[in-house]
Amino acid sequence: MSSALRRTPLHALHLELGARMVPFAGYEMPVQYAEGLRAEHLWTRASAGLFDVSHMGQLRVRGPGLFAALERALPVDFDGWPAGMQKYSLLLNERGGIDDDLMVTRLENEVAIVVNAACKDTDIVRLCALCPELEFSTLDDALIALQGPRAEEVLAEGSGLKFMHAESMKIGGAECFVSRSGYTGEDGFEISVPASQADTLARMLLALPAVKPVGLGARDTLRLEAALPLYGQEMDSDTTPREAGLAWAIARSRRAGGSKAGGFPGAAFVDRARSRLVGLIGSEPVPVRIGAPLCNASGTVVGKVTSGTVSPSLGKPVMLAKVDAGVADTSQLNALVRNQPRPVTIVPLPFVPKRYKR
Secondary structure, three states: OOOOOOOOOOOHHHHHOOEEEEEEEOOOEEEEEEHHHHHHHHHHOOOEEEEOOOOEEEEEOOOOOOHHHHHHOOOOOOOOOOOEEEEEEEEEEOOEEEEEEEEEEOOOOEEEEOHHHHHHHHHHHHHHHHOOOOEEOOOOOOOEEEEEOOOOHHHHHOOOOOEEEEEEEEOOOEEEEEEOOOOOOEEEEEEEOOOOHHHHHHHHOOOOOOOEEEOOHHHHHHHHHHOOOOOOOOEOOOOOOOOOOOOOHOHHHHHOHHHHHHHHOOOHHHOOOOOOEEEEEEEOOOOOOEEEOEEEEOOOEEEEEEEEOOEEEEOOEEEEEEOOOOOOOOEEEEEOOEEEEEEEEEEEEOOOOOEOOO
């Protein structure tokens, strides 16, 4: 591993648990443990998986005119947004492209934001430029995700939280900031914990029979089954919210005709749609990976796969893909795998139902 790679506070624990470590977004991260990706995936669907997501960026924002200032930077509306509620949002560029996707939590006198690991440095620069009157501070805390149908049983302290809500609470003696959210399609929690206490908390949770460690490999297959988009694949700086299937992330009041319409970067272009995001299932047991071209019956390329795997839950190839806006939902397409056409069918999303506890 390159010495330039950063390490999370749980690095030593990953090695002790036999994780296979890989470079990811500038960090040395566990992609899987001894039981393997498929076992970790299925365990999370049936019980509770523990993920280290400390590579994500955690920000706190304060300052005069906090909420009005952030409404200049993000397509959100803080009116009627109660303290403790979390929302999904987007950081857009002037062309309406998605520079990052964010989790935003309104607190009493500040706002908590979680950003993607690969984007966190540029996000801070951009947000500071858009809101120069605000103070953006980066937390060095660890971030642990506990995901699965038994997560609430394991984390009894968080049982009172509603989905997409967050609050501070003490867990095992550590002062934590916990949100009921995640990136697997399952019920669960994301726990921000001081770096010095992260190892102790993780070991406490892993000592419970319902919990096993899960790497980034299974996190990716879980989010794909739930049709949760990944920055850099389903969305990027050239993809508009509508093209990524994320138009709903723009507050209704900030859309054209709304009471606070516009006023954020790229507002005039967010409805542009040269392509759209669809789900595909393959009829042959051949994995179709990212970048595979998609052709119609006449052989014309009409899109490409943005994420693909063989679903551990379904036992079939599943894909997210960008296709031309005119491609019908009933279309049968062919994915080119090593120049061989493999039949795929457009299907409703998600591939596996989300099981959030609302």
